[in-house]
Amino acid sequence: MQISVWSLLLLATPASANVRLVNGNKPCEGRVEVFYSGQWGTVCDDGWDLIDANVVCRELNCGIATGCPLSAAFGQGSGNIWLDDVGCTGTETSLHNCASASWGTHNCGHTEDAGVICGVLTLQAVLRVSIMVNADIDPNSPIIQQLVLDEVRNQIDKERKYHVRWRTSSKGQIFTEKE
Numbered sequence: 001m002q003i004s005v006w007s008l009l010l011l012a013t014p015a016s017a018n019v020r021l022v023n024g025n026k027p028c029e030g031r032v033e034v035f036y037s038g039q040w041g042t043v044c045d046d047g048w049d050l051i052d053a054n055v056v057c058r059e060l061n062c063g064i065a066t067g068c069p070l071s072a073a074f075g076q077g078s079g080n081i082w083l084d085d086v087g088c089t090g091t092e093t094s095l096h097n098c099a100s101a102s103w104g105t106h107n108c109g110h111t112e113d114a115g116v117i118c119g120v121l122t123l124q125a126v127l128r129v130s131i132m133v134n135a136d137i138d139p140n141s142p143i144i145q146q147l148v149l150d151e152v153r154n155q156i157d158k159e160r161k162y163h164v165r166w167r168t169s170s171k172g173q174i175f176t177e178k179e
Contacts (some may be wrong), residue, residue, distance in 0.1 A: 028062035028118035031074035036129040041080030057118035067117030076110035
């Protein structure tokens with residue numbers, strides 16, 4: 001007998017106290033702004049890349065970076081340009097922890113404001129599991145299906161990070177005879 005299960009990782013998008021995205025069409029895209037010394041300011045795009053953008057996306061719980069637009073793609077900011085020459089390694093939990101020129105030190109204008117496009121991280125995997133049952137047990141009964149789903153869920157998702165659900169056959173069955 002076989003079952004198929006797929007898992008999805010769903011992420012929330014709470015705001016960060018130190019970084020925000022402005023002027024995007026979606027919550028997880030926009031011009032990057034950082035909070036420093038009591039004021040919001042922009043980030044210059046000199047050296048800006050997907051590694052830097054990925055740190056921002058992770059900090060904002062927005063999944064992974066799918067783009068790092070340059071040249072004020074989300075409009076020009078105003079006021080302070082707080083960061084320039086950002087060089088994240090990719091392991092940082094906050095843009096504030098990335099290497100950069102000193103705060104407020106830059107050689108750019110707002111025409112070079114950095115942007116980020118994040119894609120909510122969705123993982124999909126198909127897991128095939130074989131089980132053996134006695135001939136007098138219907139593996140497609142709702143009780144047996146729930147018991148097996150609970151066991152699969154417990155084995156692959158101990159921290160409850162994933163949404164696990166059944167994928168059924170066109171006949172509404174989870175289990176089919178092994179050929």
